[in-house]
Amino acid sequence: MQITLTLISLCLLNALKEAFFLILAxxxxxxxxxxxxxxxxxxxxxxxxxxxxxxxxxIIGKYQASIGRSKVLRLGCICQVVAAGCFIAIxxxxxxxxxxIIGFIGRSIEGVGAGFIQTAAYGELMIQFQDDQxxxxxxxxxAGGIVFFVYAAFQGVLIxxxxxxxxxxxxxxxxxxxTSWVQPNLRKDEQLQYQRFTFAQSESxxxxxxxxxxxxxxxTHSQDKPVYEEIGYLTVMRNxxxxxxxxxxxxxLNLFSFPDTILADNLxxxxxxxxxxxxxxxxxxxxxxxxxxxxxxxxIDKYECVSVMILAMVIQCITISMIGPxxxxxxxxxxxxxxxGLVIGGMTFPFTIIPAYQEMVxxxxxxxxxxxxxxxxxxxxxxxxxxxxxxxxxxxxASSYIALGxxxxxxxxxEALICFGFMTLxxxxxxxxxxxxxxxxxPKKGTAEIDAISRNSGSINVEKEELL
Numbered sequence: 001m002q003i004t005l006t007l008i009s010l011c012l013l014n015a016l017k018e019a020f021f022l023i024l025a026x027x028x029x030x031x032x033x034x035x036x037x038x039x040x041x042x043x044x045x046x047x048x049x050x051x052x053x054x055x056x057x058x059i060i061g062k063y064q065a066s067i068g069r070s071k072v073l074r075l076g077c078i079c080q081v082v083a084a085g086c087f088i089a090i091x092x093x094x095x096x097x098x099x100x101i102i103g104f105i106g107r108s109i110e111g112v113g114a115g116f117i118q119t120a121a122y123g124e125l126m127i128q129f130q131d132d133q134x135x136x137x138x139x140x141x142x143a144g145g146i147v148f149f150v151y152a153a154f155q156g157v158l159i160x161x162x163x164x165x166x167x168x169x170x171x172x173x174x175x176x177x178x179t180s181w182v183q184p185n186l187r188k189d190e191q192l193q194y195q196r197f198t199f200a201q202s203e204s205x206x207x208x209x210x211x212x213x214x215x216x217x218x219x220t221h222s223q224d225k226p227v228y229e230e231i232g233y234l235t236v237m238r239n240x241x242x243x244x245x246x247x248x249x250x251x252x253l254n255l256f257s258f259p260d261t262i263l264a265d266n267l268x269x270x271x272x273x274x275x276x277x278x279x280x281x282x283x284x285x286x287x288x289x290x291x292x293x294x295x296x297x298x299x300i301d302k303y304e305c306v307s308v309m310i311l312a313m314v315i316q317c318i319t320i321s322m323i324g325p326x327x328x329x330x331x332x333x334x335x336x337x338x339x340x341g342l343v344i345g346g347m348t349f350p351f352t353i354i355p356a357y358q359e360m361v362x363x364x365x366x367x368x369x370x371x372x373x374x375x376x377x378x379x380x381x382x383x384x385x386x387x388x389x390x391x392x393x394x395x396x397x398a399s400s401y402i403a404l405g406x407x408x409x410x411x412x413x414x415e416a417l418i419c420f421g422f423m424t425l426x427x428x429x430x431x432x433x434x435x436x437x438x439x440x441x442x443p444k445k446g447t448a449e450i451d452a453i454s455r456n457s458g459s460i461n462v463e464k465e466e467l468l
Contacts, residue, residue, distance in 0.1 A: 061382020288346025
């Protein structure tokens with residue numbers, strides 16, 4: 001796979017978007033406490049991002065081909081800058097109601113921008129690198145993960161260094177958002193239709209590519225065009241394998257993000273850690289993610305996606321229990337157990353997220369129906385992003401209220417049980433029937449040998465007849 005300017009630009013843009021997603025995570029609760037705002041307002045503010053991300057992904061996934069991916073990317077960047085302005089403004093607001101309203105609006109606009117950016121970036125790269133889609137998902141997730149890790153590890157140090165209130169750091173972060181205006185040269189519609197990917201380096205090259213694209217269009221008017229079936233969200237979701245792949249993405253991101261709203265308070269109250277140590281422990285999960293995400297596609301190439309995902313879920317059930325640490329399993333309340341659970345859990349998440357997309361592709365292709373490649377990719381990317389964001393929404397939102405009503409360890413036990421239940425259903429409903437079907441379709445050894453002998457004897461008889 002060739003590394004191109006488009007790939008680098010879109011990875012950078014997606015990474016900046018991921019960093020901004022967690023900009024409020026460990027510090028906003030402290031700021032709300034200082035202003036006398038109840039804790040139960042934090043979850044709606046934090047998860048407004050994912051609700052808007054979810055809705056935007058559904059809409060843009062359907063219409064981005066007609067709008068144009070370059071325009072969608074620009075709109076995403078504009079939304080991120082506007083959101084940064086909202087986060088800067090709440091630093092100077094002491095009135096509780098105004099703080100909550102502006103924070104909610106800023107998070108919502110940020111979610112819309114993230115939906116624009118991620119849907120357009122993934123859709124573009126999946127079309128350009130159709131033979132390396134697993135690698136593309138791996139690279140994009142790695143780019144986001146490395147920014148998660150660096151930002152989570154050092155944001156506490158940065159805040160102390162500049163000696164400002166926590167959210168004033170957002171203006172430092174978003175001075176760099178203007179670099180996301182780097183415009184990758186995306187393919188034209190003509191290039192898209194004929195799978196010719198040319199990367200324009202100048203205005204003259206771009207014009208030449210347009211002319212070549214029109215010439216290709218004219219030259220094929222007389223040829224028969226392939227007939228494609230219509231594909232929509234329901235078409236994919238009616239497929240059992242694709243539906244479980246979508247749910248696996250949701251479960252994975254739910255497990256990945258549920259500590260966002262509750263881990264900091266637990267570390268401070270249970271283990272008496274300061275802000276810097278909390279940031280480092282937050283980064284432990286991202287560190288584990290970075291260790292395995294660049295290599296996950298190699299494992300997927302050798303083994304079945306479903307087998308890899310189920311094994312990853314088994315490990316995740318254990319690691320989520322360790323984060324508590326689980327009272328249900330009788331783990332001692334030691335910090336090293338929680339950190340180990342975060343690291344190992346982070347290492348398993350790429351083996352759920354990355355093969356899930358390939359599993360969706362395989363499930364749709366297994367039906368034998370022919371779909372227009374661009375629409376198929378846009379549909380799958382939109383559903384992938386929707387499951388992604390739904391997990392990011394449900395995880396922090398539900399965990400915050402479960403932890404408030406019970407405790408942090410009870411919340412982690414509940415998450416582990418949910419993961420175990422889904423993994424069991426996945427194994428019984430998808431994995432076992434798939435194995436039975438493959439065993440029935442696979443020719444037996446004796447039958448294969450007889451077929452080979454009969455084919456050889458048949459060819460010998462034909463040769464004899466020709467000689468006669």
